[in-house]
Amino acid sequence: MKKIMGVSAAILMLASPAYAEDIKIGISLGFTGPLESLAPAMNNGAQMAISEVAESKSLLGGSNVVAVTGDSTCADTAAAVATGERLVTSENVNAIVGAMCSGAAQAVLEGVAMPNGIVMISGSATAPVLSTVEDNGLFFRTAPSDARSAEVLAEILIEQGYKSAAITYVNNDYGSGLGSAIEANFVAGGGTVTINAGHEENKGDYSADVAALAQAGGDILVVAGYADGGGGAIIQGSLDSGSFETFFLPDGMYADSLTATFGSDIDGSFGASAGTDSPGDATFKTLFAEAGHEYNVYAGEYYDAAALIMLAMQAANSSSSSDLKDHVMDVANAPGEKIYPGELAKGLKILADGGEIDYVGASAVELIEPGESGGAYLQYEVQNGKFATVGYR
Amino acid sequence: MIDILNAITLLANYIIVPSLAYGSQLALGALGITLVYAVLRFSNFAHGEMMSFGTMISIFTIWLFQSAGISIHPLPTALLAIPVSIMITIMLLLILDRTVFRYYQAQRVQPVTFMIVSVGVMFFLAGLIRFFIGTSKKNFADGERFIIKASEFKQITGLAEGVSIRTTQAITVIVTLVLVTAVFWFLNKTRTGKSMRAFSDNEDLALLSGIKPERVIIITWMLVGALAAVAGTLYGLDKGYKPFVYLQLVLPIFAAAIIGGVGNPIGAVIGGYVIAFSEAFITFAYKRFFTYLLPEEWAPEGLVQMLSTEYKFAVSFVLLVIVLLVRPTGLFRGKTL
Numbered sequence: 062m063k064k065i066m067g068v069s070a071a072i073l074m075l076a077s078p079a080y081a082e083d084i085k086i087g088i089s090l091g092f093t094g095p096l097e098s099l100a101p102a103m104n105n106g107a108q109m110a111i112s113e114v115a116e117s118k119s120l121l122g123g124s125n126v127v128a129v130t131g132d133s134t135c136a137d138t139a140a141a142v143a144t145g146e147r148l149v150t151s152e153n154v155n156a157i158v159g160a161m162c163s164g165a166a167q168a169v170l171e172g173v174a175m176p177n178g179i180v181m182i183s184g185s186a187t188a189p190v191l192s193t194v195e196d197n198g199l200f201f202r203t204a205p206s207d208a209r210s211a212e213v214l215a216e217i218l219i220e221q222g223y224k225s226a227a228i229t230y231v232n233n234d235y236g237s238g239l240g241s242a243i244e245a246n247f248v249a250g251g252g253t254v255t256i257n258a259g260h261e262e263n264k265g266d267y268s269a270d271v272a273a274l275a276q277a278g279g280d281i282l283v284v285a286g287y288a289d290g291g292g293g294a295i296i297q298g299s300l301d302s303g304s305f306e307t308f309f310l311p312d313g314m315y316a317d318s319l320t321a322t323f324g325s326d327i328d329g330s331f332g333a334s335a336g337t338d339s340p341g342d343a344t345f346k347t348l349f350a351e352a353g354h355e356y357n358v359y360a361g362e363y364y365d366a367a368a369l370i371m372l373a374m375q376a377a378n379s380s381s382s383s384d385l386k387d388h389v390m391d392v393a394n395a396p397g398e399k400i401y402p403g404e405l406a407k408g409l410k411i412l413a414d415g416g417e418i419d420y421v422g423a424s425a426v427e428l429i430e431p432g433e434s435g436g437a438y439l440q441y442e443v444q445n446g447k448f449a450t451v452g453y454r
Numbered sequence: 455m456i457d458i459l460n461a462i463t464l465l466a467n468y469i470i471v472p473s474l475a476y477g478s479q480l481a482l483g484a485l486g487i488t489l490v491y492a493v494l495r496f497s498n499f500a501h502g503e504m505m506s507f508g509t510m511i512s513i514f515t516i517w518l519f520q521s522a523g524i525s526i527h528p529l530p531t532a533l534l535a536i537p538v539s540i541m542i543t544i545m546l547l548l549i550l551d552r553t554v555f556r557y558y559q560a561q562r563v564q565p566v567t568f569m570i571v572s573v574g575v576m577f578f579l580a581g582l583i584r585f586f587i588g589t590s591k592k593n594f595a596d597g598e599r600f601i602i603k604a605s606e607f608k609q610i611t612g613l614a615e616g617v618s619i620r621t622t623q624a625i626t627v628i629v630t631l632v633l634v635t636a637v638f639w640f641l642n643k644t645r646t647g648k649s650m651r652a653f654s655d656n657e658d659l660a661l662l663s664g665i666k667p668e669r670v671i672i673i674t675w676m677l678v679g680a681l682a683a684v685a686g687t688l689y690g691l692d693k694g695y696k697p698f699v700y701l702q703l704v705l706p707i708f709a710a711a712i713i714g715g716v717g718n719p720i721g722a723v724i725g726g727y728v729i730a731f732s733e734a735f736i737t738f739a740y741k742r743f744f745t746y747l748l749p750e751e752w753a754p755e756g757l758v759q760m761l762s763t764e765y766k767f768a769v770s771f772v773l774l775v776i777v778l779l780v781r782p783t784g785l786f787r788g789k790t791l
Contacts, residue, residue, distance in 0.1 A: 232764070254755060259764060265689070265699035266476065269737045269763040272468040276739035277757055284730050289591070294694070302467055303604025322593075450576075 082124040084112055084380045085102035086370060087131060087148035089159035089169065094135035099300060100161060102357035103184060104130060106423075107158045108366035109352060110405060117406035119413065121380060122370055128367075133160035138168035145173035155380045156180040156370045168301030172198050177326040180382040180389070182369055184362030184424075190241075192431060198386050203362040203369070203426055205436025210335070213313055213438050213454065215250055217333055218243075218281070225253040226309065227269065229295055231286035232259035239285045239311060254288030255279040260291045268302075269295045275304030283309040288316035300326055315441065315448065331451070336439030337425040338453050345402040345423030361388035361402075361423030362434075368405055368422055369393055375412040393428040456613070463615040463748040467604065469738055473730040475692055476624040481563035481726030482685035483703065484710035485637065485719055487679045492654040492717035493593035493674040494555070496568030499704060501682060502580035507546060508683030510587045512539040513594050520596070528598035530621065532691045539687055544679035546780045550575060551675050553737040559671070576701075577657055581699050592695045622692040633684055634723055637677065639721065646673055654717070702767070706733075709770040715784025724785065729770055737763045 090100045100344045111128045114120050129152045131144035131180050137327070141160055148154045157179055166186035174181045175197055182201045183191075189208035191200065212224040217224065226247060230240030237259060244254045256277035274282060282305040286292025292314050299305040300323070303407045310319070310325060312334030320327070354360070369389055374380050376388040392408075398415030400408040408418045420426055429435040440452045483505060490498040498504075520750035525531050558571055591702070601624055603618030641647040646669075653660040653670045661667065686700065692697075710729045714721025741756040748754075777784060 087490065212606060240495075258762065263698065265694070265696065265702060266693050267478070268468075268472040269734060269766050272472075272734070272761050273737065273739045273757065273759060276741045276743070276759075301600075301620060302618055303608075 063229065066410055069384050082121060082380060084120070084124050084126040084374070085129050085152060085154040086126060086153065086367060087105065087129050087145075087154035087157040087158055087159070088253060088367075088451075089131045089133040089141070089144055089148060089165075091135040091161040091165065092130075092132040094162075095257075096135050096162065099185075099359065102352070102355060102360040103161065103363040105352070105354040106184070106349070106360035106363035107367040109349065109354070110364045113403070113405050114409065117252050117409065120375060121378070121410045122378070127155055130338055133148070133162070133165045133169065134213075135162040135165060139285055141165035141168050142172040145169040146426050149173055149179055154179070155374070156182070156382050156385065158366045158370065159183055161185050162329065163191060165201075166192060166202075167194060170194070170196060170414070174199050178383050180370065180373075182366040182389070184364075185359040191422040192433060194378045196431070198432070199382070200434040201389050201428065203361065203365040203368075203422075203424055203428075203434050204435045205335070207238060208242055209433075210248050210311075210438070211239060211434050213436070214309070214333055215243050215246030215252070216442060217248055217331070218283075218309060218423045219250040219252060221331070223252065223280045223309075225255055225279045226283050227255045227274045227277050227305070228257040228283040228285065229274055230257070230259050231291055231313070232261055236285050240283075241284065243283060243311075253279075260286065260295060262290045264291065264294075267291060271295055271298035271302060271304060274300060275299070279305075281305070281307045281309050283311075284313050284314055286313055288314045288319040289425050293322060295409035296327065298325065310441075310443075317448070318446050322444060325447075327443050328445065331440070331442040333438045333440045334452075336453070337437035338439075339421060339437065341401045341421045341423050341425060348403050351379065364402060365420070365422035365424050365426050368402075368408075369426070370414065370422060371405070372400075372408055372418065372420055373410050378435050390432065392418055393420050393426050457746040459611075460613050461743050462471070463607075463611075463613055464743055464746070465618055467615065467617045467732070471619055471623055471733045473508040473727075475626045477727035477730030478626050478702075479685055479689040479692070479726075480706055480710045481723040482630055482633065482681050482688070482731055483707035484670045484680040484714065484722035484726045485634065486685065487707060487711045488714070488717055488719055489674055489678050489681070491711070492719075493650060493670060494559070494568070496572060497708070498678075499569065499572045500576040500579060501550075501678075501707065502700040502702075503510060503576045503583065503705040504547065504679070504682040505689070505703070506583050506697055507579055507686070508539045508543040508679075509700075510583050510697075511542045511594055511683070512687040513695060515539060515586065516594050518598075525596070528621070530597040530625070530691060531640065532594060532687055532730065533625070536684060536687055539683040540556055540680045543683040544676050547675040547682075547771030548672065552673065556671075580701070582696070587697065589697055590691075594695065594714045595691050597621060604746035620692070622688075626688045626692055629684060630687060633681070637681070637719065640677075651672065678737050686722045705767060706730075706770045709774045711714040712774055713784055715786040718784065718786045721784055721786035728785075729773065731774060733766050733769045735752075736760050736769050737766050 091102055092100045108128055115126045131148050133141040133144055153357045160169050163186040166183045180199050184203045187204050187207045189206050192206050228240050230236035244257050284292045308330040310332035315334045372392040373385040373388040374387045376392050377384040397419040400418050400420045402423050411418050427435045438454050442451045476746045512535040516531045519531050599619050601619045604618040607616040649665045650670050706729050710725035711722045714725030714760050739759040741757050743753055745753045
């Protein structure tokens with residue numbers, strides 16, 4: 062009986078007359094896998110943008126828009142491709158938000174999006190390789206590439222007048238990637254790296270690491286590690302032995318526990334991490350909380366990813382990926398009226414009237430070639446034993 | 455001449471001072487392991503966690519003293535806490551002896567079985583410690599941090615290199631000297647100490663001459679407890695307390711004990727310093743050292759580093775293998791006290 066009802070319901074659905082247009086947007090995230098705890102917030106971010114547009118009824122002359130979710134996993138690229146295949150061929154989505162992890166994103170792009178001509182916008186895939194991969198103009202991301210962060214960090218070092226630096230990195234993917242990227246960019250900018258050495262996390266004693274760094278010397282010590290782990294211990298050792306006084310602190314070191322430990326001893330040390338003073342960030346977090354969701358990293362980036370797809374559809378006056386892909390950069394960047402979270406209806410209206418918009422969104426989106434976020438960075442310095450924000454870039 | 459002084463100061467700052475402190479901590483640990491091996495005849499893998507337990511008790515006592523406003527500034531409060539820690543650690547070891555080790559002793563089990571039992575005790579203690587104090591890092595060093603800072607040293611001497619000596623490093627070395635002397639005096643001069651040595655030398659003969667094995671074993675555990683509590687507290691004082699670090703310490707400590715000759719207390723102490731100094735000398739980058747000593751045009755461009763610092767622990771292993779191949783008994787003949 063149950064089965065019959067299910068089947069008849071399905072037949073009814075198939076038989077029901079199509080509206081002017083039914084737009085489907087696929088959301089492909091790692092709902093299972095090593096980063097599964099982050100996926101719900103990202104999904105809520107994307108869903109929020111989609112339901113905001115659906116309620117406004119102003120997309121492409123009142124078309125309906127719905128989200129279809131799929132599990133891209135994080136490490137299992139075969140599963141990610143299968144999910145992408147399902148979204149595109151059986152759900153007939155117009156575009157895909159995702160995938161979440163870089164490996165999955167590249168696999169879906171090459172295995173599904175490119176053969177079918179479907180636009181993908183990821184809010185969290187940050188691997189540098191996605192900047193150079195062949196994508197037929199179909200792949201965008203609202204999160205900056207990891208290579209970009211290193212570029213910004215090296216830029217700051219050079220601007221502050223440092224000519225030589227010693228680098229110590231925590232020996233994992235994050236640390237070694239960041240360490241070598243900073244070295245490459247710093248050397249390209251005319252600096253000298255005296256040593257680029259890894260340190261293991263969770264050791265009792267870092268005096269040997271500090272000794273090696275001190276012998277290599279340098280104007281500043283770049284600590285690409287963790288404030289509560291080896292990074293903090295190496296700073297302690299360097300201060301104790303009098304080998305370095307100023308430290309460059311990337312995002313892993315940007316923690317109040319660091320200044321609580323060292324206070325004014327590290328005055329003048331500085332660094333940068335992802336962050337923005339754009340009002341969109343605060344607005345998004347308020348809206349997100351009001352909707353009853355729990356915020357987590359990249360939720361805003363996914364709101365922006367979904368919003369960009371729909372705004373680009375409006376600008377292209379078509380829901381097809383092949384048309385909208387040429388308009389993503391236009392709606393994301395100046396010139397035009399700035400659009401913040403919660404103002405998607407306004408943006409759609411301006412576009413419908415033939416105007417131009419500069420979508421700012423939750424993460425201060427500014428897409429640089431080849432279709433990825435330039436990223437917004439917060440620059441800080443330790444002053445009087447506390448982290449103080451000295452600027453944004 | 456100035457260059458030579460600078461080079462020596464450089465080594466003092468980065469190798470000699472830190473290694474003396476680290477070596478002292480290893481020496482105390484190795485002494486504890488060697489005592490257990492000599493008297494009870496098994497490798498006590500739980501020793502690292504016993505040190506950790508002693509440190510935890512020290513930390514709790516320090517917190518208690520601090521909240522009561524008791525301090526001995528400029529010396530760290532830890533010095534006051536150590537006696538309390540020693541007593542409680544000894545109590546723990548005696549309880550462990552009564553409930554665990556004595557049973558196997560009575561069965562006269564193989565040393566291998568004993569070793570596995572000690573691994574079990576290690577896991578039990580590790581859990582117990584995490585249950586009470588958690589896993590996060592605790593810094594409990596208070597009082598004056600430095601005896602001399604590198605910058606002050608540079609000012610006083612006018613050299614380009616400075617030596618910094620931390621209070622904790624000095625305390626570690628002094629306490630180790632005192633404790634090691636006391637242990638040797640006890641073993642060699644007192645009646646009880648002599649009975650321990652006799653027991654360790656030949657158990658049956660010792661029994662025949664009227665030495666009570668229970669008494670010897672209890673005294674051994676008391677010595678081991680005191681050594682473990684002091685070694686652990688000094689290590690935590692010097693480097694900050696993190697529970698799982700003490701498991702990693704077991705490797706260099708065993709290496710120290712074996713290199714010195716297992717069961718030989720003098721060997722254990724010297725082994726501790728051998729391990730500490732070779733780890734530092736082999737992973738040190740000599741670039742600036744040679745820059746001071748050699749004529750300018752010979753100054754090295756590379757780091758002149760024999761082994762990257764990631765391989766620090768490997769140094770203990772390699773030394774261990776070399777000693778076992780070349781001189782299996784250790785530097786000093788082991789087995790008995």
